[in-house]
Amino acid sequence: MATGGRQIVGTVRARWAARIAVVGAVALAMAIGSASAAHAAPSIVIDFDSPGYVVGPNSPAGQNGWTSTGTNFDFALDENTTFPASGLTDGRSLRVSNAVIPGTSFVRSPSVDSAGEPGVPGALGNTFSGGFTVASATGGIQDGLMLEVVLGAASRYGGVVHLRQTAAGLEIGSYWVPPDATSTANSSWRSAVFATVDPSVPHRIEVRAVFLEGETDVLDIFVDGELVSGCSGLTTWETFHALSGGSTTATVSDFSFRLTTSAPSPTGVGFEAGLPPAPATLGQGFLFADIGYGTSDTVLPGPDGGAAPAPTEPAPAPDFPLSVDPPTLDGPGQVAVSSSGFRPGEFVAATLFPEVAAAGWLQADSSGAVAGSVAVPEGTAIGTHQVQLTGAVSQCTALGEFEMLAPVLPSTPAAPSTPSGPALAESGSAPSTAITLSGVALVAGAGLVIAASARVGRRSRAGAVAAQSSSGT
Structure with missing residues (x-):
């Protein structure tokens, strides 16, 4: 699968508009793609200005349900005014960089009701959906800056949104093991960069994971309101866990902002591994604001439920x-x-x-x-x-x-004609219409010739009589 993500030019969004978008997503607007929600489970919209949050290094770990794997990597809760070039104005953001990568390291958000396959213990809905606004602390490209936003804990069962800054811009992608894979070798993985966007402005990223029993899970990624992962085959990490002996009945209830040394492969097969940290991003990195998510039940479109897609004209560029x-x-x-x-x-x-x-x-x-x-x-x-x-x-x-094409009408055969002359000798078949018509034409033609000859003969005789009269003989 080729990577080549689409280019999206983002615009700065007001914080109140972004928060409305988060609430809408949690309130099942995330059932994008004609899916309908049966009910909404508890959700959360993170407000870092709320009581209990303290600005500083290693925050918000230990505050209002946030946790982390330690304090030996670069993350903090910062005022957005500290980074005026980011495009974020008022309020606060979670800042994370990959200046150092001390093993598996992540900051984990508070939990809501768990989402998972129907019948899985603890699952109160089959859909986890949510989103966040991401910005560059410097307002531009920070070479080597990279991070994963994971649906769920470090196991990444719910899948990942991979963020990476390159010379091309902010690349938004993922990697996963497809359902037909037979091993977890690197060559069995698929990866893609779904969108490359301008890092000088904030962007809204939203996700939806639908966990399906006996079927391939759905994982969708939206960038600035546009579904960018639709035809990629993207799914959760269920197949990876099944092939590696892990749990295939896990649940998801939060986001983890995780350091990584891996990235989508340029070829779309496998993934890049062993990428280095980016020391120059210390104290900078990504800013995450307007974080919100929730659990719900989703009925996917199909013959037995949900509305069918209703295009009004053919796709101008079919996939x-x-x-x-x-x-x-x-x-x-x-x-x-x-x-x-x-x-x-x-x-x-x-x-x-x-x-x-x-x-x-x-x-x-x-x-x-x-x-x-x-x-x-x-x-x-x-x-x-x-x-x-x-x-x-x-x-x-x-x-x-x-x-x-125009319908081909069957020909209607003409009735055979009855000859007026002597009966034809029996030959086992009636004369054809064409022959009959030809015979009529020949007879008619002969009659014309005879009549013409008669007229010529009369004129010749009349001329001879006149000549004799004038000569006195």
């Missing part, structure tokens, strides 16, 4: 090609369609264009491939038509086309 067979029809029928690249196991909605007609549901297999048939109804107009498949969760699109 994948769609094979359509046969390529032409001359009436109502069905076309076989196939594509790949969708989220494993997700339902996929088919739509016909230009009619904008829903054409039913298909489902991706464990590799993300889709194959099935789509009905083309009576009355479909002559011309080019398109079939689009849209992933109900990933929003990935595949587009193909077929041609509706």
Whole structure:
């Protein structure tokens, strides 16, 4: 899977607007992608201005439910006014850098009700969703600055959002073991940079993890309101834990801001490992504000629940090609369609264009491939038509086309003619219409020739008589 993340130009957001966005996310606006929430579980919006928080190094560990693995790495609770170039104005932020990396090190936020697969002990919902605003303390690129925001504890069961500053900007990505992997070797991993954004302004990052029993978990990453991970195959670390003998029934209830020496691979296969710390970031690093998250239940779109994607026009730049067979029809029928690249196991909605007609549901297999048939109804107009498949969760699109031809009407044979002349000799078959018509034409032609000859003959005789009269003979 290639990395090449999209470029997103961010804008500075007012703190109150960001906090409304957090509350909205926790209140199930994070069920983006046509998912519907059954109920909301307890959630939290972190306000570092609240009583109990103290500005300084190693804060907010030990305050209002925050914890850390120690105090031997660079993190603090700071006033945003300390970093005027960051784009954050009032309030406070959690600041973390990777100036030093003393083993596994992270700062962990307070817990809310746990999210996990249905039936897992302690899980009060199947969805964990939330977000945060991230800014550069210097207002620009800090070479080598890197961090993971983990859904859950250090095990990273819920997956990771990887943040890295390079010459290109702030890269936002992840890495994971896909559901069809058979080992946890580096080559079995997949990774991607989903977006590269301007580090001179703050950006809003939101996540949604849906834990599914017997299916591939959903993990979505949004940057400044846009789903950036939709067609990547991104998922939680459930497969990694299953292959490595860890728990596959873990739950998630918080964020961990974790130091790392790994990063997504430029090729999309495996991940970079053993990356060094960035000593120059000491006292700087990332600023995290407007942190909020919660647990809920989500019903994913599909035939038995949730609304289907309802595109009003074909995708201008579909993610994948769609094979359509046969390529032409001359009436109502069905076309076989196939594509790949969708989220494993997700339902996929088919739509016909230009009619904008829903054409039913298909489902991706464990590799993300889709194959099935789509009905083309009576009355479909002559011309080019398109079939689009849209992933109900990933929003990935595949587009193909077929041609509706004019119907081929059966010819009506003419009744055999009855000859007016002598009966034809029996030959076992009646004379064809073409022969009959030709015979009529020949007879008619002969009649014209005879009539013309008669007229010529009459004119010749009349001329001869006149000549004799004038000569007196």
